[in-house]
Amino acid sequence: MERLSRSTTLPASVARPTYDRAALRPGIVHIGLGAFHRAHQAVYTQRALAASFGPWGIVAVNLRSPEPVEALEAQDGLYSVVVRGSDGDAAEVIGATVDWVCAARDSEKVLAYLANPEIRVVTLTVSEKAYGLHPATGGLDLAHPAIAADLAHPHAPTGVLGFLVEGLALRRAAGVSPFTVLCCDNLPSNGRIVRRLVLDMAGRRDPDLARWIADKGSFPCSMVDRIVPAATEATRSLAETLIGARDSLALETEPFLQWVIEDDFVCGRPAWEAGGAIFASDVEPYEKMKLRLLNGSHTLIAHLGLLHGLEYVRDVMAVPELVDQVRRHMKAVVPTLDPVAGIDLDEYQRQLLERFANPAIAHRNIQIAMDCSQKLPQRIFAAAVEALAAGDAAAEFAHVVALWIAVVRKRMDCDDPRREEILAAASSLDPSDPSAAFLAIPGLFPPELVAARGWRDRVNDELEALASTSSRNNP
Structure with a gap:
């Protein structure tokens, strides 16, 4: 059976992008190309694009493993989400991703995107442990491998905070407004935590940079919810049956999904509310x-x-x-x-x-x-x-x-x-x-x-x- 691609003829029962993918421009960098992002933020973005098309394509960045990046490349940025509920299974092909990068292989490309004025939002799903949050102080854990490496070599980052700070530094040097950083990990007051960590790291290399980020930047909080188990061969087999093509990135999830976002974006955002997201003053x-x-x-x-x-x-x-x-x-x-x-x-x-x-x-x-x-x-x-x-x-x-x-x-x-x-x-x-x-x-x-x-x-x-x-x- 053929692999999923832009040339695949999908069954009529399969939902798919209704917008013009060829006209879609990047506006979001997402760091953390895992199953949750693909079943959550990317789904909301596809719905937003269908309701109100704009320059909000996703550039998907994986910090270390190249496997999902290679799979997206092989499938023209497409993958399927199988929703499994009491009334049966339904598949949707998601096409909101316009480019994909493995940071461990091409950090310069990641930084080029972060410095690009067209990128206005950076979303994050990297897991709690990736932030280098010190359990006792609530500040940077200076012993965290990525934190230590990125403080020593700030222009060649390896961790999520290092990329954010260097990307913001490049924008400041070029006279470009900062992007909004939207954390989607399960941390309480996640935006405030990430803001504190970014300012701490930025201040250690350049206090003026930290002040610029504090004054101009935005780190809204968000709450995300959807149960997304790890995909198995059974997942991929089910997806193949439903979409009529092989999909190495297929995943399964429940019908329920929820996203509550603090509405504090410095340079615009997609119409995620069109996909069901809730915007609130207090998350x-x-x-x-x-x-x-x-x-x-x-x-x-x-x-x-x-x-x-x-x-x-x-x-x-x-x-x-x-x-x-x-x-x-x-x-x-x-x-x-x-x-x-x-x-x-x-x-x-x-x-x-x-x-x-x-x-x-x-x-x-x-x-x-x-x-x-x-x-x-x-x-x-x-x-x-x-x-x-x-x-x-x-x-x-x-x-x-x-x-x-x-x-x-x-x-x-x-x-x-x-x-x-x-x-x-x-x-x-x-x-x-x-x-x-x-x-x-x-x-x-x-x-x-x-x-x-x-x-x-x-x-x-x-x-x-x-x-x-x-x-x-x-x-």
Whole structure:
């Protein structure tokens, strides 16, 4: 079967670009060419272009791996998104990407785009760990490999912050206004965090550059939501059946998608609202809701699955006793949230449970459990601190922490940038205080939790209960 390309004749049932791709000019650089971007920001951009065509083509940049870049090249920038819902499967071919670059192979081309006045927005999905955020100070982690390299060699960047700062420096030198930086990663107040890190890095090389960025630039916050599991051969086979062509970039996702964006752009933006995006003056309530209810519950589900030998989220959601734990967790989260305009939190929780249980979505628990040292602070710890301050025991949050510790100890492995520290803690078992070594990992837990003896005892009680259950099930 032929590979997907601009010459492919698609079945009538397959949605496709309705705008003139040949006339599409680049206006967005996206850094982080992963599945989530392709199923989310690129889909919204395609819808925006269909409703209000303009110079908003995407230049897709992958920092390291050349594979998705090569695949886009081979497929004329096209790929398919298979939406899997209760009413069946539907495919859409996305064509909003107009160029593609592997930064590790051609950093000069990336910088040329960032310096180009036609580029007015830079969107980011690089994962939490890529930003080099110091867990204790909230500033730059100077030991982060990309941060250290880009401070030493600012004109030859390798990391996301290095590219942003050098791109902005080139624009300033040429008398070009800065682009808007739109972070789409799961960080609380993500735009403010990225702004702080960019200004810190810029100030270390040129204080005047930092002042220019602070005065002229913009870093709006955003909240993104769509469940996008890692693609498999089954994904690609299904896409081939639906579109009638081979697609090495095919991905599958759920029908639901959401994007809430702070409307603060310095030089224009696409009409993403035409695709369903919500523009708001304050994104934080939406961010907190999503991080704590969806992402926090996902972390709970992933570790329940790993502890019980269940591969997918849907497998966990098929066990009523485990679903009850998810419901209890959500109930504990709600008092830590602010009111969210237009959102009924009871209905939101119901939708989440339905989405998690979608039998068509094969979202692996091991994928969700990656990088917990970067995810637990905003998903679990922050809510626990607020619950304790309000006089709550924060028991459900202690339960998630105990599950994480139990899974690490069971596997004696984890995919995490702080892997060595975590595994060292897992090897240092104090029967009288089994959580002590984890709570002592520098900068990981908030000091309020480390100092809360009652909460720490609750984590230990949960660990003891999990160990007791495990021994009964494995005599």
